[in-house]
Amino acid sequence: MKTNEPVPEDPVLAVSDLSVGFEGFDGYADVIQEVDLSVGKGEVVTIVGETGCGKSVTTKAITGLLEEPPARVSGTVKYDGDDLLSMPDEDRAELNGDGIGMVFQDPMSSLNPVFELGEQLADTVQFGGTSPDGPLAYLRQRYSRTERSAARDRVREILTQVQMPDPEGAMDSYPNELSGGMCQRALIAQALLNEPDLLIADEPGTALDVTIHDKILSLLSDLIDDRDMSILMITHNLGVARELSDRIYIMYGGRIIESGTTAEIFEQPKHPYTQGLLASMPRLSDDSMAGGISGSVPEYTDPPNGCRFHPRCPYADEACRSQNPPTEAFGETASTECVRYAPSDTGPEPTMAETRRRLDAASQSEADSA
């Protein structure tokens, strides 16, 4: 979707027309379609969507972690003006880690279990972003006492910054000796070691308990303030997105279907999917939640015609099935990809209350027919 947004003056990351597909036994899976997104300097941008919406594939395409083939990536991904997709692999390897840091989803399985934490992190300091000059150069650097202890000092400093309890002890521990929260802190520390300009965080802390999750998020937001770093965050939790981000992209079926500032998304959600997600969140107040959205994410080998959300949408009609939905802009910063907002469309415009009513009615009729 061509999103409507004020393209930040020289964005750190600008993705346009990104498409990713995979060759598979079941045929070609057309996963990511025409994704446009940008992250400005010092901005926190979040991609929200359910499992299987293509969020992680998007970040993997950005960082070059997809193997081609079977993946087929097209479009442009510009980091600081340079196109990452057409860049030689060596240049790109240097950028990863130094320019772009990544925090992966599962803290327990993203650290190497056979090395002490301090060793892994010190390696990142010494060798992150450098191309190897041969084994001898590596060994000389690796066992240079001054360089190694400088690297370890740096690791200690960064672990203190991410508020790791007992940093010294943690450096001498293996990942299995650390709790989930500590591993997550270590991963964030690792991503920050070489001071990247852009941090990509794929569901940071989702695997953790609420109290720890909350702490990791506030740690991230402190770090953003301190370093003027940009963050591209992935989450399926709208509450998390609201607490941290400046702008939000909502993703469904490999397409960005709505974008806007955090306030716009939460106060005036436009797309029926966004509205459905918001209504399905369980709440702390007495308000009940809606009955959920029927169905599940489409099969990418055989995606539905027209709007990819139509089989689950409470507003779907012939127009949704027959044509690709147009992108409609709202104000300066918001846009959505839904045919209901097209000037020529005669159907009702989705509102929060109406969407809720329709979702509940759908649940009810499912129950009655059962």
Place this chain on the structure above:
Amino acid sequence: MSEPMLSVENLEKHFDTGGWFDNTPSVRAVDGVSFQIDQGETLGLIGESGSGKSTVAKCIIGIHEPTGGQVSYQGSYITSQTATDIEEIRSEMQMVFQDPTSCLNPRRTIRRTLSVPLEANDVPKEEQDRRISELLDRVGLNDEYLYKYPHELSGGQKQRVNIARAIAVEPSLLLLDEPTSALDVSVQAKIITLLEELQQELDLTYLFITHDLSLVRNFADKTAVMYLGQIQEYGDTDQVFETPRHPYTRALMSAIPVTDEKEKKYKPANTNVDGEIPSPRDVPSGCRLHPRCPHSTEECANREPESYDVDAAAVRCLAYEDGSQGFDELHESLTPVISDGGE
């Protein structure tokens, strides 16, 4: 008053680790838990990972044998029954687990999976097909799914099959151990709606275990908050959410990321707990929360609190003992949660 459906008294489960000469302290996973669930009611059991919530459920259904305390079902003690009686009681209780995928045998079709509990209950072969169709219908699936394998189903559909299997033997009590935590919100809402309908239609009683507080708010009649093997706060759900009293409950609630300003008013301010849950091998002295609690006093470290009744809730915190001192800050911070958020 009639007997409660399920009553748990002082339940205790300690796991010993070593042999004769091993002095490692045992893991006190559940350490004196009591609650009751009436017919048709839902009790929400909340806690962080490692607090012992799943162990409670496993003790009730008999996967673990409790090391102390009593579980009684409709007035008769489960823990001291003969084997045949237990078998009868067991068919009254079923459990639904967290991960819908690993609970289904990948080599069995859905039909085969659902026929197992029926066979165990001596339902004649001729009747089984009809019953299975009925079950699928009940959980919002249809006969198309009969000959599918688990890998062909989405997470939500698999959880529906798990629920169908649980209700196949017509139980009256379901133990739901984080049934929706592996699912997306839109699917979670569907499963919760399904559970609510089933509860009405089949007059089921639920023990609903979760780490998601807001889910309990929508779903449970009563709420129990567990920490390190003990229930810290127990009361009507409305009561617990409108006036959370225990510092731990308050900390859990304040950690939830919410989606609008109105919700935010329900989050108690300034109530962070420090650090992480300690190992149940090495339970802190006195109040188990005191090393992490922002309100803890010297007394908290020395004396273990009992459960004190405050309004309709029971709170295990010294601040609520008669004549307690030094908790002014906690008491003062209690009021705003309702006065701001209440309508």
